[in-house]
Amino acid sequence: MKYLKVLLLTMLLAPAFSADAQSQINAIDKYFQQYVEDERFTVVYISPKLFQMIGKLDIDKFDSDRESQAIMEIAQDLQGLRILVSEDDAMQLYQEAKAKINTDEYEVLMTVRDRDGDNVEFLVRDDGGDIIHELLLLVGGDEFVMLSFVGALDLNKISQLAKTIEDDENK
Amino acid sequence: MTKISKAKTERSLKLLSPKNYTMSRYFFLLPLIAILLSSCGSPASVSSFYQEHKRKAGVKNMTIPGWLIYAGTGIAHDLVDDEDTKAMLQLAKKVKRLQFMIAEEQSPISPADIQTFVHNARADHFEELIVVRDKSTTVNVMVREKGEKLRHLLFLINDESDFVFLNMRTNIKMKDIAKIVDYFLEKEGWDNLQKKSEKKKEEKPKV
Numbered sequence: 004m005k006y007l008k009v010l011l012l013t014m015l016l017a018p019a020f021s022a023d024a025q026s027q028i029n030a031i032d033k034y035f036q037q038y039v040e041d042e043r044f045t046v047v048y049i050s051p052k053l054f055q056m057i058g059k060l061d062i063d064k065f066d067s068d069r070e071s072q073a074i075m076e077i078a079q080d081l082q083g084l085r086i087l088v089s090e091d092d093a094m095q096l097y098q099e100a101k102a103k104i105n106t107d108e109y110e111v112l113m114t115v116r117d118r119d120g121d122n123v124e125f126l127v128r129d130d131g132g133d134i135i136h137e138l139l140l141l142v143g144g145d146e147f148v149m150l151s152f153v154g155a156l157d158l159n160k161i162s163q164l165a166k167t168i169e170d171d172e173n174k
Numbered sequence: 175m176t177k178i179s180k181a182k183t184e185r186s187l188k189l190l191s192p193k194n195y196t197m198s199r200y201f202f203l204l205p206l207i208a209i210l211l212s213s214c215g216s217p218a219s220v221s222s223f224y225q226e227h228k229r230k231a232g233v234k235n236m237t238i239p240g241w242l243i244y245a246g247t248g249i250a251h252d253l254v255d256d257e258d259t260k261a262m263l264q265l266a267k268k269v270k271r272l273q274f275m276i277a278e279e280q281s282p283i284s285p286a287d288i289q290t291f292v293h294n295a296r297a298d299h300f301e302e303l304i305v306v307r308d309k310s311t312t313v314n315v316m317v318r319e320k321g322e323k324l325r326h327l328l329f330l331i332n333d334e335s336d337f338v339f340l341n342m343r344t345n346i347k348m349k350d351i352a353k354i355v356d357y358f359l360e361k362e363g364w365d366n367l368q369k370k371s372e373k374k375k376e377e378k379p380k381v
Contacts, residue, residue, distance in 0.1 A: 039307075044307075045307065046306065046308075047305070047306050048302070050303055052317065056317075060352045
């Protein structure tokens with residue numbers, strides 16, 4: 004009976020949690036959707052399908068090279084890339100995008116601001132472990148840039164790649 | 175010869191006999207029809223869009239059938255000496271049909287028509303690979319897979335006045351693309367990249 008209660012409670016709460024996460028994802032998605040047809044913006048969208056296809060490429064040359072192998076392993080985990088760029092009302096767009104980001108969901112990795120008023124902010128959405136689900140880059144200043152990398156970026160794989168590059172350079 | 179195979183042979187001969195001439199003729203037509211159908215098949219969304227707009231004023235269109243591409247690439251393959259072109263022609267040989275439509279200066283195909291088409295293509299199992307839009311220019315690359323093959327590749331380029339539509343029916347597999355990437359890495363990029371990287375290491379002062 005106790006287990007049944009726990010199960011029922013989990014079933015009731017699960018949609019609430021997933022709806023919360025979904026609403027946050029949708030806030031960024033909506034932001035892209037809002038401006039995807041706006042002619043003030045340059046838009047680049049690379050779909051999960053293309054990353055899947057790149058991941059499927061069995062290139063012999065890459066098999067013999069540790070660095071390329073590491074890059075391909077990371078590429079296989081990527082699911083999509085979206086970029087929005089605009090030179091009009093850059094600062095206003097930057098503030099608007101920042102306001103849409105739920106700070107509970109995204110963690111700031113790095114913020115840079117220079118004297119000219121250019122702002123750069125790196126944010127990540129992860130599960131608290133070694134996997135980053137989204138890397139978000141916001142730039143505000145002369146131009147506004149919003150870059151969103153979605154996937155399962157494994158920090159271990161990235162550090163492996165960095166190590167491989169370092170090893171190769173020291174050879 | 176076993177009883178069953180003997181019976182089968184007799185039945186086949188009966189079918190080919192003058193009495194059954196009409197039936198055998200249709201029998202031989204079947205593979206031909208199958209070949210023709212296989213080279214004509216285009217998803218409904220693509221063919222209806224192409225048929226709807228290809229004869230509009232200011233629109234130029236062209237369809238190149240697979241056999242012509244096969245023959246053309248085959249002849250070109252024998253004529254050219256350049257290895258890179260030969261490698262590309264090998265890939266081009268796998269294009270089974272090419273449909274091309276271009277509208278220049280005041281395209282009669284409106285952005286709304288294109289939007290609807292992209293929407294319909296998605297419903298027809300086309301998947302977007304890349305979308306790039308800069309000001310009024312939009313580039314869409316879509317793919318429709320069947321098993322291992324990239325069955326249809328669709329390229330759409332659209333701006334204020336011009337429109338380009340390219341639909342390719344192909345038998346290209348991912349391993350074919352991997353092969354060509356391998357070839358160019360071997361020939362052009364890889365060794366140069368390796369050399370450049372080694373040169374950089376040599377130039378780098380050791381601390």
